[in-house]
Amino acid sequence: EIVLTQSPGTLSLSPGERATLSCRASQSVNSSYLAWYQQKPGQAPRLLIYAASNRATGIPDRFSGSGSGTDFTLTISRLEPEDFAVYSCQQYGSSPLTFGGGTKVEI
Amino acid sequence: EVQLLESGGGLVQPGGSLRLSCAASGFTFSSYAMSWVRQAPGKGLEWVSILSGIGGTTFYADSVKGRFTISRDNSKNTLFLQMNSLGVDDTAVYYCAKNPGYSTSRGYFEYWGQGALVTVSS
Numbered sequence: 001e002i003v004l005t006q007s008p009g010t011l012s013l014s015p016g017e018r019a020t021l022s023c024r025a026s027q028s029v030n031s032s033y034l035a036w037y038q039q040k041p042g043q044a045p046r047l048l049i050y051a052a053s054n055r056a057t058g059i060p061d062r063f064s065g066s067g068s069g070t071d072f073t074l075t076i077s078r079l080e081p082e083d084f085a086v087y088s089c090q091q092y093g094s095s096p097l098t099f100g101g102g103t104k105v106e107i
Numbered sequence: 108e109v110q111l112l113e114s115g116g117g118l119v120q121p122g123g124s125l126r127l128s129c130a131a132s133g134f135t136f137s138s139y140a141m142s143w144v145r146q147a148p149g150k151g152l153e154w155v156s157i158l159s160g161i162g163g164t165t166f167y168a169d170s171v172k173g174r175f176t177i178s179r180d181n182s183k184n185t186l187f188l189q190m191n192s193l194g195v196d197d198t199a200v201y202y203c204a205k206n207p208g209y210s211t212s213r214g215y216f217e218y219w220g221q222g223a224l225v226t227v228s229s
Contacts, residue, residue, distance in 0.1 A: 035215040037152075044202055044219035045144075045152065056217070088152055092214030096168050097154040 002027055002091050004100035011105045019076040021103045023089035028069045030093030036065055036074045039102075040085045048087075049074065079105070109133040109218045111203045116223030123193050127223055129186040129203030137161065137181035140206035142216060143188050145199035145225075155201070156188065160209040170196075193227045200224050 003026040013019055023034065032052035037045040047056040049065035052072055062077040076083055084107055089100040115127040143155040156167045156177040165177055176189040186203055201223050204216035
């Protein structure tokens, strides 16, 4: 099983700042099959990024993903008020599908 | 517009059973793999199971294998999760999610339902 470790656990930033979130895998993720999700309190997760760097439909271009192998990054170039949420990474390169523990981006 | 609506959640005693349903609309249901993902209170996301478009291929997390069964009725655009031998560790919000392709190989989650709360308690 691939274990995903996200860091930091909490990121305290202000609107307009840049956010850099890390997701590290315990072994290489096949074909960069890594996704990122955003979740706000009381809501379902929303897909942001798939295949490490592809934005999902309707996702603003301030969100970008990068990385390969065992190290992946989600970057939010300029935080908007609605971006304060929990972000989770997920690998789908091998079974079982696994999620990271999440990074909370707070004001 | 893709819509996924879960139902069937509730309170159940340890050792009991529950069946979740997910009504899908806004896309050709039989053409896509579907999944269940759960989230225990205050915890992270945990994948539970995935089922291919026609229903021939299934995978389960080890934590539910042998107790949970995923299935679908493509004539009714509905996904199911039969949960047996429930334990307190199964308490969670259960989300139905649409995968981007027909097979189980594209295992990320494009769209999510609003979730159904399952509470296992005596």
